[in-house]
Amino acid sequence: QVQLVESGGGLVKPGGSLRLSCAASGFSFSDYHMTWIRQAPGKGLEWLSLIFNSGSFVYYADSVKGRFTISRDNAKNLLFLQMNSLTAEDTAVYHCARELMDCSSSTCSGMGVFDYWGQGILVTVSP
Amino acid sequence: SYVVTQPPSVSVAPGQTARLSCGGNNIASKSVHWYQQRPGQAPVLLVYDTTDRPSGIPERFSGSHSGNTATLTISGVKAGDEADYYCQVWDIITDHPGVIFGGGTKLTVL
Numbered sequence: 001q002v003q004l005v006e007s008g009g010g011l012v013k014p015g016g017s018l019r020l021s022c023a024a025s026g027f028s029f030s031d032y033h034m035t036w037i038r039q040a041p042g043k044g045l046e047w048l049s050l051i052f053n054s055g056s057f058v059y060y061a062d063s064v065k066g067r068f069t070i071s072r073d074n075a076k077n078l079l080f081l082q083m084n085s086l087t088a089e090d091t092a093v094y095h096c097a098r099e100l101m102d103c104s105s106s107t108c109s110g111m112g113v114f115d116y117w118g119q120g121i122l123v124t125v126s127p
Numbered sequence: 128s129y130v131v132t133q134p135p136s137v138s139v140a141p142g143q144t145a146r147l148s149c150g151g152n153n154i155a156s157k158s159v160h161w162y163q164q165r166p167g168q169a170p171v172l173l174v175y176d177t178t179d180r181p182s183g184i185p186e187r188f189s190g191s192h193s194g195n196t197a198t199l200t201i202s203g204v205k206a207g208d209e210a211d212y213y214c215q216v217w218d219i220i221t222d223h224p225g226v227i228f229g230g231g232t233k234l235t236v237l
Contacts, residue, residue, distance in 0.1 A: 035226070045162075045170065045213050047226035059223050095169060112217030112226065113160040115181060117169040 002026040002116045004096050009121035016086050016125070022079035022096030022118055030054075030074040033099035033110040036081045038092040039120070046092075049081065050099070052110075086125045093120040129218040133229035139204050140237045147232045149197040149214030157216045159197040161190055164231075165210045173212075174199060201234070209236045 008020040022034070035050040049060045049070040058070050069082040079096050097114035131151040139145040149159060159177045162170040172181050174190035177197060187202045201208055214229040 037226075044211075044231040045164075045215075045228040047228060050226070059225060061225060062221060100172075100175065111175065112158065112224075113172065113175040113215065114170075115172050115175075117171075119169050 002098065004098065004116060004118035006094060006096055006118045006121035009094065009123045011124045011126060012086055013127055014087055014125055017082070017084045018086065018123060020081040020083065020094055020096075020121060020123070022081075024077045024079065024096075024098075027098070029072075029077040031108065032101055034072060034079045035097050035099060035114060036068075036070060036079075036094060037097055037114070037117075038090075038094045038123075040089075040092040043092075048094075050110075051079070053101075053108075083123070086123075088125050091123060091125045093122050095120040128220045128225075129216065129227055131214055131216060131227055131229040133212075133214060133232045135230070136233045136235065138235040138237055139201075141204055141206060143204055145201040145204050145208070145234055147199040147201070147212050147214075147234065149199070149229050150195055151197075151216065152195060154197050154216070155192045155194055157218070159190065159192055160215045161188075161199045162213045162215065163208075163210045164213065170213065204234075204236055206236050209234055 003025045005023045012018050036048040051058045051070045067085045071080045097117040099110045100113050100115040101108045102111050161174040163173050164170040173188045178190050189200045211231045213231045
């Protein structure tokens with residue numbers, strides 16, 4: 001079955017950095033676009049970044065552009081999120097998720113919706 | 128950039144029908160997706176492309192849209208349906224594509 005497991009979270013001081021990982025299993029990782037989404041305590045869902053299956057295209061929310069970098073290692077079935085210049089506003093549970101793909105034509109394309117999510121990992125930014 | 132709006136809370140008695148709205152400018156022209164998030168759990172995809180359900184999602188959950196409103200309808204509400212529900216669309220943010228979530232609706236089963 002599809003599994004997504006995040007790791008690398010924890011407590012970090014303001015201005016610090018952290019690298020999150022998401023280990024994927026149960027599906028052909030290199031065939032799917034992947035994304036990071038976070039949820040601050042008591043708040044709603046906030047999309048952060050998306051990377052195409054090949055890594056050729058990446059997109060970011062304005063709130064993290066220039067500070068966060070998404071990447072992937074298809075050989076190891078791993079998704080990453082490098083987070084720099086962290087502030088208290090970045091305190092949240094971070095989820096990785098798989099984008100549902102439409103393969104009805106000769107090439108597959110993302111459908112802009114996420115069918116499997118990891119349980120999430122807590123990142124706390126505090127002095 | 129595009130904004131989607133959800134009411135913060137909806138209450139319904141067991142067995143009744145809950146209708147959760149998601150408002151946005153001409154949202155009927157977009158594919159709308161719905162997620163359920165129970166406390167302490169990851170979101171679960173309930174409806175995608177406005178009306179389609181992933182395998183394993185009961186028919187009690189259905190989606191529709193008209194004009195500026197998309198709706199998630201939950202028929203025969205059960206206690207286990209108490210959760211937060213988020214709508215989501217894909218749109219252009221500034222100058223690039225991006226994902227937009229509504230603020231979420233907390234469904235309370237009375």
